[in-house]
Amino acid sequence: MFKKFRNAFLTGLLIFLPLGTTIFVLNFLLDMFEAPAMRFAFEMGLKEESFFFGLQTLLAVVGLLVGVLALTSLGFLSNYVLGKFFINSAERILDRVPFVSTVYRTVKQIVDTFGKENRAVFNQVVMVEYPRQGCYTIGFLTNDAEGETEAVIGRQLTTVFVPTTPNPTSGFLLFVPREEVFAMDMSLGEGMKLLISGGAVIPEYDAKKVKKKAQSSSKRSSTKSLPKASPKKTAINPPRSRTRKT
CATH class of the missing domain: 2.30.30 (SH3 type barrels.)
Known part of the structure; x- marks a missing residue:
């Protein structure tokens, strides 16, 4: 049971990795608008509720659990026809969005190249x-x-x-x-x-x-690099010219 859960989680992580990287890049761009949005929320009278261990800690724990369950569910769905249909549909939509498609394709190529299929x-x-x-x-x-x-x-x-x-x-x-x-x-x-x-x-x-x-590889290479002894060649003396006596 644990092995199936682990394999499903890893499969979902590989599927989500290109999309997650794209979301990370977009989130970096959207962070520039976070401060104006917070000021607008406070002006509207929205206040942060306090919990015993803090609202940020609660959101972090809940977000971690939701993320693990979402990736595991994505891994399970990828084994079925309906899940593959939704995943392929989402990939086609992202592939048509400018800038997003460039980031998504790059990360997806890395995952596909070194995934379990290849x-x-x-x-x-x-x-x-x-x-x-x-x-x-x-x-x-x-x-x-x-x-x-x-x-x-x-x-x-x-x-x-x-x-x-x-x-x-x-x-x-x-x-x-x-x-x-x-x-x-x-x-x-x-x-x-x-x-x-x-x-x-x-x-x-x-x-x-x-x-x-x-050490073993160096010995093997040194043995192969030894020059082969060439057979000795006997010198052939040139024929002496004979002079005729007159």
Whole structure:
């Protein structure tokens, strides 16, 4: 029961996130009119009623409970045809409103790109040397390169998607040799937090495990980088010119 409630709440949160961000931006703009509205209310004789623990505390608790129930209900409704119809209708309406549609589309692209539907696209968090030697970046391993892309280079390649920050919906697709891809222990969610925050949110890790993996990868790369012994070639002496005795 708790698992169903949790999944429904998370689903509702993902659905509400684009709309919630849009409301947050609009609320920021409407805050400029809050002071004139309060003055108008006091002039009309409307007074704030006092409670034992304060009106603001009561409204905060009630608002939190209503928000949790609303998101959970939205998650349950998204599993039914009628709920999907209302959600799609609301999205179409928001998509036609100027400025609101821009904010809504941006946030929705982020949610759709890294939601549970497309989470299987990214296999693992990796680090690659990009865009120059000695500089590394975080990316997501997507697949093993096959076909013409691998045949032209003549090496085993892997495809790595390197998102931009803080908007990870765009990025670069890199074809990197397998031995130049460094696997990370962090989860996909932790990798996304690291990217979107611009490096401000650093996930926790097991230092001993990472150090052991780094040592093994360095040994493997050093072994592969050793030059192969070339077979000795015997020098071929040029033929001596014979002079005729006269």
